[in-house]
Amino acid sequence: MRRIDFDRLNTVLLDAVLRRASLDELYSEVSACIELPLICFDTSFRLVAYAFKRPFYYQHWDRIVNQGRADERTILGHKYLAYQEMMYVNGRSLLFDSGTCDGYPQACGPVLVGGRLAAYCGTMIEDVLTEDALRANDLLSEATALLIRETSFSGLDAETVEKLLIKNQLEPGEAAKFTASFPAPYAFIMLSAQGSGVSTLEYIRGILCAPAKRRLGCRDAEKHLYMLQYGIAGDADLDDIRAVAETYGLCCGVSDRFCELSEISERRAQAMLTLTIGCGGEPGRLSTFSESYVRIVECCAAEFYGPEAVRHEGIELLAAEDTAGDGDYINTLRCYLGCFKRHAAVADKLGLHRNTVINRIKRIESLLEVDISGGDSLPELQLGLDMHELAELLREDRHG
Amino acid sequence: MADLDALILSCLAAGMDIRGIISELHDRAGAWISLFDPGGRAPVSVPDSGPNREDTDKLRKELIEGFLTGDKRAATLLRDGESIIYDADGSGRIHVCGVTSQHGEPQNIVSLSLPAEFGTDAALALLRRLCQLCEFFSRSASSEAPAREANYLEAGLARELIFGGGDISRSIFGNLYELRFDGLSGGLEPDYIFAVMRPEPPGDEGRLAALSRALAKLLPQSYRLGDGGSLYAFIYGLSEGRTGGCLDKLRYFCELNALTCGVSHVFRSLNERGGYRKQAEQVLKIALGRGRKGVSAASGLYLELIVSGAVQRMGKKVLQLTEIEFLAAYDESNHTEYLATLDAYLRYGNWLSPAASSMFIDRSTLKYRLQKISDLLGVDFEDTEVSKRLSMGIAVHRTGV
Incomplete structure (x- = not known):
């Protein structure tokens, strides 16, 4: 097996970086130097640069070059993301010679720009020693990162996005500039990783934050993807996020719409609350703040007071009567309030005679000492019923 | 001891407060005295630095921890109100400690350290005097004692x-x-x-x-x-x-x-x-x-x-509902009462007549307003989930806490 001349390779890499060569130039010069095929694509599997003659014998690389990217079906079908996650976790180039790489051994590694995963690069090993190929690919990855930093091929300033979405450090001048480029109304969107890994999150960010999508995004550690949707026109703007959440089994929380960037930390809290309470840990679910609003307020209150202290005394009295076997009052009251106090609708829904409903409501009124039919207590009773349900759920949780 | 009694009497006659008397006892008899409570409220220590202050801090910690772990000596002092002798090792000094009241409201713990030549009896006698002094000043103080239980x-x-x-x-x-x-x-x-x-x-x-x-x-x-x-x-x-x-x-x-x-x-x-x-x-x-x-x-x-x-x-800002804040802002700039109207309608379970009566307006006025609100917000109030959300949003908007 052949050895790589690293002195020559280092000279080629340094020359390219110092003269700010394009990535295409870098890859073709390095390929000429080490006489091996090379490829680089971003976290969304969009082609960044390559150096090999086509049609290429390894169809996965050839297809990326042909289409300008890998399509989602291939990515999911061939588990590309699992390979990319291995590279990211390792932090350096790895040898891949099984699965889709069976018979095509290659050295592949992550390209980290300022610690952020920006792309992946690969070297087809062919006739050189594996250890040399791995070392050469690491050097290529470093040079790629330097040139990406110089040329910012993604068109987005990741640091500014992080400052806005995570750190709340955007200066007023920067905010004004930002608003001019990315107009209101906004929504803060948070996707949870659900243990799927950084490469998956970065891949999804690439899909959801593509230029035409009117979104900016960044990753918070390895757990969440934060995104700001700008220039929202309607609910249809969220359709692709809903589809991605479903496909990848991720939870997604969306804040209320807003117009002031200064509110971003509150809107981030809204998205987080929606993610944790609205989605309820159900994979593949997207929930908006307004959809989950009532439950969010209720859960915040339950967290503040504790699950027992949020119970409504009257509703608990009804629950006790129900337990004693007399009435089904809780269900009747819930249905009565849900049907806006229309006896006939309640009778229809519960399969009861109208007079039975009327009598039950009268009994409930006497137990609660409240005029439900004519009074203004509906929101309070509805809340009491919700809190009863929530307290019972929390109690069940506590008792395992 | 008789000398110290005379000294205390003369200090009282001269109108000194407890801190002044303690200072005199320190100057004349070399006594180190500290008054403190277990809660760590600003203790009085003379001298206020060096070994006396360190001893006081150590003692306070030991007493509280000892009391909580069932230490007999701490319980004797804090629960039974009896004086204790502590740490009488080779430091050349006698250390004693007492509380200012046995059965009434406890005011302070008194820690006293005297040179060994005074003897334990004299130290305990002076400690008793100090406790009496504390009670004397406590009773004559113009302000009431802080709220405390019997022990x-x-x-x-x-x-x-x-x-x-x-x-x-x-x-x-x-x-x-x-x-x-x-x-x-x-x-x-x-x-x-x-x-x-x-x-x-x-x-x-x-x-x-x-x-x-x-x-x-x-x-x-x-x-x-x-x-x-x-x-x-x-x-x-x-x-x-x-x-x-x-x-x-x-x-x-x-x-x-x-x-x-x-x-x-x-x-x-x-x-x-x-x-x-x-x-x-x-x-x-x-x-x-x-x-x-x-x-x-x-x-x-x-x-x-x-x-x-x-x-x-x-925080209120996190839980404010955009729809409700929009309606409130609309009311303010257009002098309308849409938020109050919506609130009344939802509170009465989407029943027009009682809601209209509660606002002293005609049913048709209420209907007109509701149509306007519905157009502004683009929502349907007859959807139970929507009405619950808006009710909650109004309650959050109005909360002043």
Whole structure:
């Protein structure tokens, strides 16, 4: 097996970086130097640069070059993301010679720009020693990162996005500039990783934050993807996020719409609350703040007071009567309030005679000492019923 | 000792305060004296630095930790009120320690260190004098003593019951509960409620202590503490219909003393007490925000209570609903009453007539306004989920806590 001349390779890499060569130039010069095929694509599997003659014998690389990217079906079908996650976790180039790489051994590694995963690069090993190929690919990855930093091929300033979405450090001048480029109304969107890994999150960010999508995004550690949707026109703007959440089994929380960037930390809290309470840990679910609003307020209150202290005394009295076997009052009251106090609708829904409903409501009124039919207590009773349900759920949780 | 008595007498005659007398004792007899309480309130130490101050800090820590872990010496001092001799090692000094009152309200722990040549008897005699001096100055002080219970055990338990939370047997001062009731099984009899009372202006320590003592006479089955200008009361033994009587007494007490009072729901589990204390605090805040006097109960303010708790937890800005804030802003710039109209309609369960009557407007006016609101927000009020959301949003918008 052949050895790589690293002195020559280092000279080629340094020359390219110092003269700010394009990535295409870098890859073709390095390929000429080490006489091996090379490829680089971003976290969304969009082609960044390559150096090999086509049609290429390894169809996965050839297809990326042909289409300008890998399509989602291939990515999911061939588990590309699992390979990319291995590279990211390792932090350096790895040898891949099984699965889709069976018979095509290659050295592949992550390209980290300022610690952020920006792309992946690969070297087809062919006739050189594996250890040399791995070392050469690491050097290529470093040079790629330097040139990406110089040329910012993604068109987005990741640091500014992080400052806005995570750190709340955007200066007023920067905010004004930002608003001019990315107009209101906004929504803060948070996707949870659900243990799927950084490469998956970065891949999804690439899909959801593509230029035409009117979104900016960044990753918070390895757990969440934060995104700001700008220039929202309607609910249809969220359709692709809903589809991605479903496909990848991720939870997604969306804040209320807003117009002031200064509110971003509150809107981030809204998205987080929606993610944790609205989605309820159900994979593949997207929930908006307004959809989950009532439950969010209720859960915040339950967290503040504790699950027992949020119970409504009257509703608990009804629950006790129900337990004693007399009435089904809780269900009747819930249905009565849900049907806006229309006896006939309640009778229809519960399969009861109208007079039975009327009598039950009268009994409930006497137990609660409240005029439900004519009074203004509906929101309070509805809340009491919700809190009863929530307290019972929390109690069940506590008792395992 | 006779010399020291003469010295103390002459100091008193010269109008010296306790700090001055202690300084004299230090100068003339080489006594190191410290007065402090277990809560760590600004101690008086003469000399105020060096070994005496270090000894005082060490002693205070040892006593509290010892008391909580059942150390006999600490219990002798703090529970039985008897003087103790401590750390009489080779330092060439005698150290003794006492409390200023055996059965009344304890004011201070007194620590005295004298050169060894004085002997233990003289040290104990001077310690007694110092305790008497403290009581003398305490009685003649113009301000009342802070609100405390009859002894440190009761005071510690009051603090745990009122400001603690969760499983009482696992809490920091939970062993006080076991000590007091000789095991958890014989504890405080349920049911319980919390009451938080606030004078206007907020009471100082003396006023709260006086209120605490007065309330103890009215509601002997209670633990009370003053904090942050308010008087907290944990009331127990309210089973078998005793709640009504307790509330009547609270109303009487609050009217008599011009207090605003928030009262929690009745509860049965001590482990939940933290949440019910917060209830009483929030009810008080809501009542104060509305300028209400007298007693306000959690049961009469349920919606506001839940919403104010959520707002307290997350901040109002996070929980504001864009639709409602938009409507409020629209009202302000267009001098309309859409928010109040929507509120009335939702409160009456989407029934036009009672909602219109409550606003003193015609049904058709109400219908017209609702149509406008629906157009502005692009929502359907007849959808139960939407009406619940908007109701909650209005409650959050209106909460002042």
